Amino acid sequence: MKILRVLAPDADEALARSVRDAVQSFNRGLDIRLRFLSIGVEDSELRVDDPESAAERVGAQVATDRPSVVLVQGDDTSALAAVTMAARSTAVVVHLCAGVRTGPRADSARAIDRLSGVLLAVGVDALAALEAEGLGARTTPLRPGTDIGHQVIKALRAARLARGGDSTC
Secondary structure: OEEEEEEOOOOOHHHHHHHHHHHHHHHHOOOHHHHHOOOOOEEEEEEOOOHHHHHHHHHHHHHHHOOOEEEEEOOOHHHHHHHHHHOOOOOEEEEEOOOOOOOOOHHHHHHHHHHOOEEEEEOHHHHHHHHHOOOHHHEEEEOOOOOHHHHHHHHHHHHHHHOOOOOOO
16 A cells, blocks of 8 residues: 655644554564565655645655555645645545644635545544534544554555455555
8 A cells, every 4th residue: 555645734743753653563563475565555755835836746746656545634725735636636535633623724624624535533523523514424533542643554544445445455
């Protein structure tokens, strides 16, 4: 499975590190026979700083790497531009920390959630907001206080399989 992680300027660095660590842990935990078959998670990270270049850079990265999953973290206009481009690809678009409806980024967060195929939400307020907007069927709750990185990897694999991806990883 190829994952492109897109981090907007407002992305939570600790959460991004947790996901990156979970990918590395998953790959280390594979049986040696599976490693020879190149089964695992290929992970690349793209930081987007402004909406003008975000769509262009995500489009180029998706065309080059052909990821099966694009994981977007952040709710600002850079993240919105990235999701808009990623949604045009064949990748499963996943929004991490979906359902945030407070503050100046509430409108862009709502648009990102509507464009994303899978929503990963942390907390009862986020889940309630997504349910109220009719997005509950695409939402996977993440349990705070546990290893969210590993929960994200499991959710990405499940989303990819549900979309018709192969089951080899």
